[in-house]
Amino acid sequence: MQKETEDGLRNEVAECCRIAEYLGLFDFSGHVSARIKGTDTFLINARDSVRSSIGSNDIVKVDLNGKSLEDTKTPPSEVYIHSEIYKSRADVYSVAHLHSHAIIELSIADKPYLPVNNRGSYFADGIPVYDHCHNIKTEERGVELAKVLDRHRAVIIRGHGSVVVGENVKAVLFGAYFSELNAKYQIGAYRMGTQPHALTEDEKMEYSRFWGQRIYEKVWNYYFDKATTKS
Amino acid sequence: MQKETEDGLRNEVAECCRIAEYLGLFDFSGHVSARIKGTDTFLINARDSVRSSIGSNDIVKVDLNGKSLEDTKTPPSEVYIHSEIYKSRADVYSVAHLHSHAIIELSIADKPYLPVNNRGSYFADGIPVYDHCHNIKTEERGVELAKVLDRHRAVIIRGHGSVVVGENVKAVLFGAYFSELNAKYQIGAYRMGTQPHALTEDEKMEYSRFWGQRIYEKVWNYYFDKATTKS
Amino acid sequence: MQKETEDGLRNEVAECCRIAEYLGLFDFSGHVSARIKGTDTFLINARDSVRSSIGSNDIVKVDLNGKSLEDTKTPPSEVYIHSEIYKSRADVYSVAHLHSHAIIELSIADKPYLPVNNRGSYFADGIPVYDHCHNIKTEERGVELAKVLDRHRAVIIRGHGSVVVGENVKAVLFGAYFSELNAKYQIGAYRMGTQPHALTEDEKMEYSRFWGQRIYEKVWNYYFDKATTKS
Amino acid sequence: MQKETEDGLRNEVAECCRIAEYLGLFDFSGHVSARIKGTDTFLINARDSVRSSIGSNDIVKVDLNGKSLEDTKTPPSEVYIHSEIYKSRADVYSVAHLHSHAIIELSIADKPYLPVNNRGSYFADGIPVYDHCHNIKTEERGVELAKVLDRHRAVIIRGHGSVVVGENVKAVLFGAYFSELNAKYQIGAYRMGTQPHALTEDEKMEYSRFWGQRIYEKVWNYYFDKATTKS
Numbered sequence: 001m002q003k004e005t006e007d008g009l010r011n012e013v014a015e016c017c018r019i020a021e022y023l024g025l026f027d028f029s030g031h032v033s034a035r036i037k038g039t040d041t042f043l044i045n046a047r048d049s050v051r052s053s054i055g056s057n058d059i060v061k062v063d064l065n066g067k068s069l070e071d072t073k074t075p076p077s078e079v080y081i082h083s084e085i086y087k088s089r090a091d092v093y094s095v096a097h098l099h100s101h102a103i104i105e106l107s108i109a110d111k112p113y114l115p116v117n118n119r120g121s122y123f124a125d126g127i128p129v130y131d132h133c134h135n136i137k138t139e140e141r142g143v144e145l146a147k148v149l150d151r152h153r154a155v156i157i158r159g160h161g162s163v164v165v166g167e168n169v170k171a172v173l174f175g176a177y178f179s180e181l182n183a184k185y186q187i188g189a190y191r192m193g194t195q196p197h198a199l200t201e202d203e204k205m206e207y208s209r210f211w212g213q214r215i216y217e218k219v220w221n222y223y224f225d226k227a228t229t230k231s
Numbered sequence: 232m233q234k235e236t237e238d239g240l241r242n243e244v245a246e247c248c249r250i251a252e253y254l255g256l257f258d259f260s261g262h263v264s265a266r267i268k269g270t271d272t273f274l275i276n277a278r279d280s281v282r283s284s285i286g287s288n289d290i291v292k293v294d295l296n297g298k299s300l301e302d303t304k305t306p307p308s309e310v311y312i313h314s315e316i317y318k319s320r321a322d323v324y325s326v327a328h329l330h331s332h333a334i335i336e337l338s339i340a341d342k343p344y345l346p347v348n349n350r351g352s353y354f355a356d357g358i359p360v361y362d363h364c365h366n367i368k369t370e371e372r373g374v375e376l377a378k379v380l381d382r383h384r385a386v387i388i389r390g391h392g393s394v395v396v397g398e399n400v401k402a403v404l405f406g407a408y409f410s411e412l413n414a415k416y417q418i419g420a421y422r423m424g425t426q427p428h429a430l431t432e433d434e435k436m437e438y439s440r441f442w443g444q445r446i447y448e449k450v451w452n453y454y455f456d457k458a459t460t461k462s
Numbered sequence: 463m464q465k466e467t468e469d470g471l472r473n474e475v476a477e478c479c480r481i482a483e484y485l486g487l488f489d490f491s492g493h494v495s496a497r498i499k500g501t502d503t504f505l506i507n508a509r510d511s512v513r514s515s516i517g518s519n520d521i522v523k524v525d526l527n528g529k530s531l532e533d534t535k536t537p538p539s540e541v542y543i544h545s546e547i548y549k550s551r552a553d554v555y556s557v558a559h560l561h562s563h564a565i566i567e568l569s570i571a572d573k574p575y576l577p578v579n580n581r582g583s584y585f586a587d588g589i590p591v592y593d594h595c596h597n598i599k600t601e602e603r604g605v606e607l608a609k610v611l612d613r614h615r616a617v618i619i620r621g622h623g624s625v626v627v628g629e630n631v632k633a634v635l636f637g638a639y640f641s642e643l644n645a646k647y648q649i650g651a652y653r654m655g656t657q658p659h660a661l662t663e664d665e666k667m668e669y670s671r672f673w674g675q676r677i678y679e680k681v682w683n684y685y686f687d688k689a690t691t692k693s
Numbered sequence: 694m695q696k697e698t699e700d701g702l703r704n705e706v707a708e709c710c711r712i713a714e715y716l717g718l719f720d721f722s723g724h725v726s727a728r729i730k731g732t733d734t735f736l737i738n739a740r741d742s743v744r745s746s747i748g749s750n751d752i753v754k755v756d757l758n759g760k761s762l763e764d765t766k767t768p769p770s771e772v773y774i775h776s777e778i779y780k781s782r783a784d785v786y787s788v789a790h791l792h793s794h795a796i797i798e799l800s801i802a803d804k805p806y807l808p809v810n811n812r813g814s815y816f817a818d819g820i821p822v823y824d825h826c827h828n829i830k831t832e833e834r835g836v837e838l839a840k841v842l843d844r845h846r847a848v849i850i851r852g853h854g855s856v857v858v859g860e861n862v863k864a865v866l867f868g869a870y871f872s873e874l875n876a877k878y879q880i881g882a883y884r885m886g887t888q889p890h891a892l893t894e895d896e897k898m899e900y901s902r903f904w905g906q907r908i909y910e911k912v913w914n915y916y917f918d919k920a921t922t923k924s
Contacts, residue, residue: 347570348570416566416567416570423573430621460514
């Protein structure tokens with residue numbers, strides 16, 4: 001039973017990598033992980049997996065110190081992004097590290113994330129910025145990053161990428177894609193020399209009750225179909 | 232006879248969804264509807280249809296209160312966009328709700344739609360803005376939106392998307408695509424720090440006599456070919 | 463012999479349409495023509511040809527009044543662009559009318575064409591603007607447009623598109639693509655809030671001796687390969 | 694043995710051309726070369742090779758004067774870019790000449806290259822600009838360009854393209870792609886009317902120890918997979 005669940009999760013992580021790659025949120029690097037419920041371990045795509053064709057066999061199980069629990073596979077050097085967030089956030093069951101362009105561009109222009117599009121309202125309380133262009137290749141940096149993330153749903157690493165967290169893998173894909181989309185819309189307004197029209201508190205409140213598993217599934221199904229049949 | 236027409240219309244709505252998806256006017260959500268002539272019912276793609284592969288079976292018949300007339304299918308939660316426009320506009324036989332990027336970007340930058348390209352002249356009298364980033368998930372909001380639309384061919388929902396209406400499905404696809412294209416050109420000028428060169432009254436007048444069923448068909452045929460054979 | 467040449471030319475015009483469509487210089491409309499040497503006739507893609515799949519059968523022969531010489535095919539309504547240029551420019555053997563985005567955007571922002579990229583130097587003496595967003599659907603407008611074109615290699619129709627002329631079909635494809643590319647680069651600089659660094663007279667002079675049939679063929683072969691095998 | 698190595702290198706140069714073309718760093722022209730170790734010769738794609746389908750047979754061996762050592766193949770007219778850099782830089786074993794868009798756009802806007810993204814830190818000491826929009830079609834210009842390159846990893850030819858050098862072909866692909874990516878991010882900030890947030894000296898230093906053969910291979914494998922199976 002446990003084995004069955006774990007295999008399913010392994011597959012789900014691999015699928016999320018493929019969708020993220022299709023959507024341009026990944027390129028040759030980037031990683032998605034999922035915590036195995038009731039354990040101190042999680043699954044993540046291995047360091048040397050070729051991001052354009054990730055399958056279940058590219059997923060490695062690691063412990064909360066970021067150490068591999070499988071003989072032949074190594075986690076990414078930035079595994080501490082994941083392990084330290086799982087340590088500090090009991091509510092988080094999935095984490096993605098992305099190199100999505102609009103989010104990076106926003107941080108290079110020193111513009112804070114601001115919800116302007118209905119989907120961007122998923123991050124109603126904003127997305128904090130870790131103001132270093134570091135690789136998170138040590139436990140210490142993982143701890144720092146988790147502190148900046150705090151109780152938010154995402155954190156931006158200036159000039160480098162973002163980290164999105166959620167209650168499950170599909171929630172994370174949703175957050176990853178819609179933070180990028182909202183960033184594009186913000187940038188659109190800045191490029192026209194204007195401040196973007198931010199969502200009102202009421203608008204953000206309304207949508208915070210709308211997003212949830214039904215929509216996560218809908219978004220997942222649509223992009224999974226495109227990533228696997230259209231590319 | 233009536234049955235035959237309805238099946239054809241069901242198919243046309245499904246095809247329009249596929250073209251809209253191909254053109255990026257839709258993504259995982261978005262809907263197209265068509266009123267069944269001589270009745271108080273219309274056809275619309277169902278809430279849970281996967282937008283990348285919509286066929287006739289994904290279309291549901293609903294009444295003007297937005298209630299499904301088919302056992303197994305549910306209309307989108309924003310069905311009131313359609314039902315309230317059909318109630319208030321006897322000249323309208325098709326409605327599309329889109330999440331097209333340039334139109335959304337324009338509204339986030341608080342820039343009004345302005346015809347600058349010959350194709351954009353289709354909306355010679357502009358496109359009003361519904362200045363809320365709402366989901367139109369109640370009859371009341373549908374009524375409000377229809378009031379802002381008034382006698383126009385489209386209305387923009389700020390930060391969220393647009394609604395295009397027309398005398399038939401092909402007219403709506405035409406309007407959907409060319410409102411987006413004109414918005415891109417406007418944005419192009421704003422990004423260069425200039426005001427776009429608006430069409431003169433004479434230019435708008437000339438084209439208002441040019442657009443019509445022959446051109447709607449030509450645009451439809453071209454993008455239908457691309458959507459179905461090139462993707 | 464004459465028949466053979468004409469069939470070859472018919473094919474070349476069709477291929478040029480396909481490449482232009484692949485490159486985004488065409489969409490559902492747009493036309494390419496070629497004058498049949500030693501005659502007062504030219505070949506052009508017919509009005510109702512679907513632009514995504516043009517073949518030799520979609521090409522129609524017309525006279526210099528823009529009248530069809532084939533029973534079943536009609537030229538585009540803007541055929542006067544072509545006929546009037548052939549009348550006024552004995553050096554021109556091919557004409558294309560395009561809806562390329564950057565050129566249109568430049569004209570909507572009232573920015574003149576300025577060679578900034580080596581390939582853009584093909585239009586060393588600039589590209590004049592016909593300052594009306596008209597359809598060129600009458601002989602009179604064709605005459606006006608040909609006057610604005612004068613001895614240049616291209617003319618821009620504000621808010622609508624461009625017309626590129628040349629000594630043969632391949633020269634026209636070259637000009638069509640590289641005017642668009644240079645316009646993109648100009649726009650790139652304007653978007654950064656700066657004036658683009660224009661080519662010096664020496665730089666323009668150097669390249670004016672470089673462009674010619676060898677390069678036209680190279681560009682044609684590359685994009686023909688892509689248009690026919692990669693799309 | 695020597696023959697074997699040379700065949701392998703010939704293949705690697707051809708593969709690099711295909712990846713560069715897939716990534717838009719090349720178009721119908723552009724070239725990659727590799728020095729044959731222990732000799733005064735190098736391999737480069739021939740002048741008339743169609744850039745969308747380059748294979749080993751399209752590669753020609755030339756000497757350090759840029760003269761072909763094979764009967765039937767001619768090097769590009771700008772071969773002097775390569776020959777003069779090999780003469781002046783004993784550490785360089787591969788050179789690419791690219792027409793990548795963001796780098797060209799940056800130079801047309803007179804903006805210097807500035808590392809803002811972690812990958813862009815590969816060029817920690819900047820990228821100098823050769824301030825002429827020339828074709829490097831003579832030995833003399835090759836010498837001038839090599840002087841501007843000096844000890845750097847790349848040089849920009851204003852309004853025309855760039856040249857990237859490295860210790861092997863994979864290092865050059867890495868540099869080619871990430872100089873372009875960093876340029877895009879810089880441009881992104883300028884378009885929003887702000888100065889980009891430059892990497893600190895510490896940030897640049899950290900990454901200078903990170904880039905190397907393991908990452909070059911990873912980037913190569915990913916884009917090779919995409920270029921050969923996804924296009």
